[in-house]
Amino acid sequence: MVVRIIIKVFKIINSSIDFKSLIGYDGKCVSQVLSYIPPDIEIIHACELFHYLLTKDKINKKFKSPSLLFLLLLTHEKNIKDATSRARLENEKAEALYQIVCCNNDQDNLILYQKGLTNEDRIALSKNAIHSMEWLS
Numbered sequence: 001m002v003v004r005i006i007i008k009v010f011k012i013i014n015s016s017i018d019f020k021s022l023i024g025y026d027g028k029c030v031s032q033v034l035s036y037i038p039p040d041i042e043i044i045h046a047c048e049l050f051h052y053l054l055t056k057d058k059i060n061k062k063f064k065s066p067s068l069l070f071l072l073l074l075t076h077e078k079n080i081k082d083a084t085s086r087a088r089l090e091n092e093k094a095e096a097l098y099q100i101v102c103c104n105n106d107q108d109n110l111i112l113y114q115k116g117l118t119n120e121d122r123i124a125l126s127k128n129a130i131h132s133m134e135w136l137s
Contacts, residue, residue, distance in 0.1 A: 005105055007102050009101070010099040030050060030102050031100065034091070034100060039120075039121060042121065045073075050070050068084070
């Protein structure tokens with residue numbers, strides 16, 4: 001299965017915006033707000049894994065909110081409580097926030113990533129892979 005994706009990152013300048021209104025899933029795009037921008041490869045992996053996992057019935061039953069699944073993948077946390085508390089603490093202290101949007105793309109253009117992986121990238125991607133296997137079991 002090939003997932004075609006579009007990823008966008010927006011810096012949130014207006015601090016009076018209720019950032020929770022920027023979080024959600026509309027059936028095609030999922031968005032989350034973080035206090036940092038994860039490395040490109042981690043965003044791409046989280047986006048691809050998110051769209052793949054949504055095809056699994058067990059995931060749909062386990063995660064009532066798809067945007068929380070995306071948060072787990074972006075933060076590499078195993079459970080929702082840890083991911084939300086980590087994001088909340090970091091967002092409260094942050095000078096800037098970033099909306100990360102990941103969309104399924106029906107076009108034929110693929111996002112290709114051609115850069116060597118760092119050890120940190122490998123660890124983060126491995127955590128997501130392990131957690132997603134646990135969620136499916």
